[in-house]
Amino acid sequence: xxxxxxxxxxxxxxxxxxxxxxxxxxxxxxxxxxxxxxxxxxxxxxxxxxxxxxxxxxxxxxxxxxxxxxxxxxxxxxxxxxxxxxxxxxxxxxxxxxxxxxxxxxxxxxxxxxxxxxxxxxxxxxxxxxxxxxxxxxxxxxxxxxxxxxxxxxxxxxxxxxxxxxxxxxxxxxxxxxxxxxxxxxxxxxxxxxxxxxxxxxxxxxxxxxxxxxxxxxxxxxxxxxxxxxxxxxxxxxxxxxxxxxxxxxxxxxxxxxxxxxxxxxxxxxxxxxxxxxxxxxxxxxxxxxxxxxxxxxxxxxxxxxxxxxxxxxxxxxxxxxxx
Amino acid sequence: xxxxxxxxxxxxxxxxxxxxxxxxxxxxxxxxxxxxxxxxxxxxxxxxxxxxxxxxxxxxxxxxxxxxxxxxxxxxxxxxxxxxxxxxxxxxxxxxxxxxxxxxxxxxxxxxxxxxxxxxxxxxxxxxxxxxxxxxxxxxxxxxxxxxxxxxxxxxxxxxxxxxxxxxxxxxxxxxxxxxxxxxxxxxxxxxxxxxxxxxxxxxxxxxxxxxxxxxxxxxxxxxxxxxxxxxxxxxxxxxxxxxxxxxxxxxxxxxxxxxxxxxxxxxxxxxxxxxxxxxxxxxxxxxxxxxxxxxxxxxxxxxxxxxxxxxxxxxxxxxxxxxx
Ligand SMILES: Cc1ncc(C[n+]2csc(CCOP(=O)(O)OP(=O)(O)O)c2C)c(N)n1
Ligand SMILES: [Mg+2]
Numbered sequence: 001x002x003x004x005x006x007x008x009x010x011x012x013x014x015x016x017x018x019x020x021x022x023x024x025x026x027x028x029x030x031x032x033x034x035x036x037x038x039x040x041x042x043x044x045x046x047x048x049x050x051x052x053x054x055x056x057x058x059x060x061x062x063x064x065x066x067x068x069x070x071x072x073x074x075x076x077x078x079x080x081x082x083x084x085x086x087x088x089x090x091x092x093x094x095x096x097x098x099x100x101x102x103x104x105x106x107x108x109x110x111x112x113x114x115x116x117x118x119x120x121x122x123x124x125x126x127x128x129x130x131x132x133x134x135x136x137x138x139x140x141x142x143x144x145x146x147x148x149x150x151x152x153x154x155x156x157x158x159x160x161x162x163x164x165x166x167x168x169x170x171x172x173x174x175x176x177x178x179x180x181x182x183x184x185x186x187x188x189x190x191x192x193x194x195x196x197x198x199x200x201x202x203x204x205x206x207x208x209x210x211x212x213x214x215x216x217x218x219x220x221x222x223x224x225x226x227x228x229x230x231x232x233x234x235x236x237x238x239x240x241x242x243x244x245x246x247x248x249x250x251x252x253x254x255x256x257x258x259x260x261x262x263x264x265x266x267x268x269x270x271x272x273x274x275x276x277x278x279x280x281x282x283x284x285x286x287x288x289x290x291x292x293x294x295x296x297x298x299x300x301x302x303x304x305x306x307x308x309x310x311x312x313x314x315x316x317x318x319x320x321x322x323x324x
Numbered sequence: 325x326x327x328x329x330x331x332x333x334x335x336x337x338x339x340x341x342x343x344x345x346x347x348x349x350x351x352x353x354x355x356x357x358x359x360x361x362x363x364x365x366x367x368x369x370x371x372x373x374x375x376x377x378x379x380x381x382x383x384x385x386x387x388x389x390x391x392x393x394x395x396x397x398x399x400x401x402x403x404x405x406x407x408x409x410x411x412x413x414x415x416x417x418x419x420x421x422x423x424x425x426x427x428x429x430x431x432x433x434x435x436x437x438x439x440x441x442x443x444x445x446x447x448x449x450x451x452x453x454x455x456x457x458x459x460x461x462x463x464x465x466x467x468x469x470x471x472x473x474x475x476x477x478x479x480x481x482x483x484x485x486x487x488x489x490x491x492x493x494x495x496x497x498x499x500x501x502x503x504x505x506x507x508x509x510x511x512x513x514x515x516x517x518x519x520x521x522x523x524x525x526x527x528x529x530x531x532x533x534x535x536x537x538x539x540x541x542x543x544x545x546x547x548x549x550x551x552x553x554x555x556x557x558x559x560x561x562x563x564x565x566x567x568x569x570x571x572x573x574x575x576x577x578x579x580x581x582x583x584x585x586x587x588x589x590x591x592x593x594x595x596x597x598x599x600x601x602x603x604x605x606x607x608x609x610x611x612x613x614x615x616x617x618x619x620x621x622x623x624x625x626x627x628x629x630x631x632x633x634x635x636x637x638x639x640x641x642x643x644x645x646x647x648x649x
Binding site for chain 2: 115305
C-alpha cells in the first residue's frame with residue numbers, strides 16, 4: 001500500500017483526535033455542559049479518517065447525526081467545532097445547527113443530518129457539481145446501516161449510477177440503529193448497492209489499512225470519471241445510540257469483546273505497517289491533541305451565546321417580507 | 325388516577341390493543357424493551373407479541389404508506405412517525421394517498437389509521453427535530469388532526485382516534501410528556517371537534533393548542549393578579565375545528581388572542597383570526613392578536629430556542645395591547 005510516513009502520522013493524529021474529542025464530549029455532556037442530543041463516534045474512527053485522508057477541501061462529504069468524527073477527519077477546526085457543539089455565537093453555524101446539523105462549507109463538509117437518509121441525495125448533488133464542472137472532485141455520503149433502508153438512499157444510488165457521478169456511498173454498518181439490531185446480514189448492504197450497477201465491497205471498518213485501500217480505489221475511480229462506488233464498512237458502536245443510552249439491550253459479553261477486539265486505534269498501532277510511527281512520535285502527537293481539545297473546550301464553554309437578534313439572521317439571503 | 329401524557333398514551337394503546345385484535349402498532353423501535361425513545365410503547369410487545377407490535381426499518385414512506393394500506397384493507401394500525409419533522413420523508417403517502425382514498429374512490433374506502441407523532445420545540449434538538457407542522461397537516465382534506473395538551477385529553481382523544489374510521493394524525497408535544505394530571509379510569513372517549521374551556525373568564529379570549537395551552541394558562545394566572553379575567557380555550561382538535569366554541573367565547577369577551585407555536589404564515593393562529601373576522605366581526609371590540617413563533621426555523625441553541633417559542637410574557641403583552649385598544 002502506498003502511504004507515506006507523514007500521512008500515517010496524520011492518520012494517527014486524526015483518529016486519536018476523534019477518540020479524545022469524543023471522550024471529552026461525553027464527560028462534558030454528562031455534566032450538563034452541552035445541549036441537545038449527541039451521538040458518539042468512538043470505535044468508528046478508522047472509517048472517517050481513511051475516507052477523508054486523500055480528500056481536499058474541494059471534495060465533499062455529507063454526514064449523519066453521528067458526525068463529529070466525519071468533521072474532524074474532513075479537517076474542521078476543533079475550536080470552531082466545539083463552539084458550534086456548545087451552540088455559541090462564534091460556532092461554525094452560529095449555534096443554530098449544533099451537533100446534529102454542524103456544517104463547514106469551507107471544508108466541503110455539507111452537514112451532519114438529523115434526518116436519517118437525508119445526506120445521500122445531497123452528496124449526489126455535490127457529485128453532480130463536480131462532474132459538471134469537471135474539476136476532478138469527489139463526493140461521499142456517510143450512511144448508517146439503519147439509514148441504508150431509506151428510500152432516499154435507494155434513489156441516490158440509482159441516480160449516481162444513471163448519471164455516473166463521482167460519488168462514494170460510505171456505509172458504516174455498526175449493526176445497530178437506535179436500540180434495534182440490524183437484521184440484515186453483513187454484506188447485504190453492499191449487495192444492494194452493487195445491484196444498482198456500481199462496484200461495492202465489504203470492508204473491515206476497524207482495519208484502517210483495509211479501509212484506506214478501499215477508499216483510495218473508490219476516490220481514484222471517482223476522480224477519473226469511473227462513476228460511483230459503495231463500501232460497506234463493518235464496525236461497532238462503542239457507546240449507546242445517543243449519550244445517556246446505557247444500551248442495556250445489547251449482549252454485554254459481545255459488546256465487551258467488540259470494544260476490545262475491534263478498537264481501530266489499537267489495531268492500527270499493533271500493525272507492522274505502522275512501524276514508522278514511533279512511541280515518541282505518538283506521545284508528542286497525543287500531547288498536542290489533548291492541549292488542542294483542552295483549549296477548545298475552555299474557549300467554547302466560556303464563549304458568548306448568540307444575542308437574541310440572531311434568531312432572525314440567515315433565514316434568507318434577502319427577504320422582502322416580515323420575519324416576526 | 326394521576327399520570328403523565330406518556331403514561332396515558334401507553335395505557336390507551338394497551339387498552340385498545342386488548343379490545344380489538346386488529347389494532348397493530350408499528351414504527352421504528354416500538355417493539356424494543358424500552359418502548360422507543362420515550363417509552364411510549366413500553367410493555368406492548370410482551371403482551372401482544374411481535375405479530376401486532378411491529379418494528380420497522382428506518383423508512384418512513386413505507387411505514388406510513390404501509391400503515392395506510394393495511395388500514396385500507398382491514399387492520400387498524402397505530403403507526404409512529406417518531407418526529408413530525410420526518411413528515412418530509414413520507415408526505416406523499418399522507419398527502420396524495422391516505423388522505424384521498426375515501427374521496428377519490430367514491431366512498432368505497434375506510435382508512436382507520438392513526439399516525440402518532442412528536443411535535444414541538446424545547447429540547448435543544450434543533451431545526452430538524454423541533455417543528456410543529458400541524459398547520460401543514462390540518463390543511464389537507466381527508467386527514468383529522470388531534471393534539472392534546474393534557475393526559476386526560478390524550479387518553480380520550482387517542483381512544484377516539486383509534487376507533488375512528490378516518491385517518492387521524494395524533495400530535496404529542498415532547499415538552500409535555502412528563503406533566504401529570506388526573507386521568508379517568510376505564511373507557512374514556514372525547515369526541516373530535518370539541519374544544520375545552522380550560523380557564524373561564526370574561527375580559528378576553530385566549531385560544532391555544534397543545535403546549536401553548538399551558539403557556540396560556542400561566543399567562544391567565546398572571547393576568548388574574550392584575551385584575552384581568554382571561555378565558556383560555558384549548559382547541560384539542562385542529563381538524564375538525566370547534567368554531568362554535570371560539571365564536572361563543574368571543575361573543576362574551578369581545579377580544580381575542582391566539583397562541584400558536586407554529587410559524588406565523590398560514591398557521592392555526594391565522595385560521596382562528598380569519599374565523600373571528602369572518603364570522604365574529606360584530607362581536608370584536610379590538611383587532612385579533614396572534615402570538616406565534618417567528619418565520620424562522622427552530623435554532624439549536626437553547627438561548628434562541630427560548631426566544632423562538634411563545635411564552636407567557638408575550639401572551640400577556642398581546643392581551644394588554646388588545647385590552648388597551
Ligand atoms: C428520517 C428519520 N427517521 C428516524 C430518525 C430517528 N433516528 C435517529 S438515528 C436513528 C438510527 C440510525 O441508525 P444508523 O443509520 O444505523 O446510524 P447509527 O446511529 O448507527 O450511526 C434513528 C432511527 C431520524 N432522525 N430521521
Ligand atoms: Mg447503525
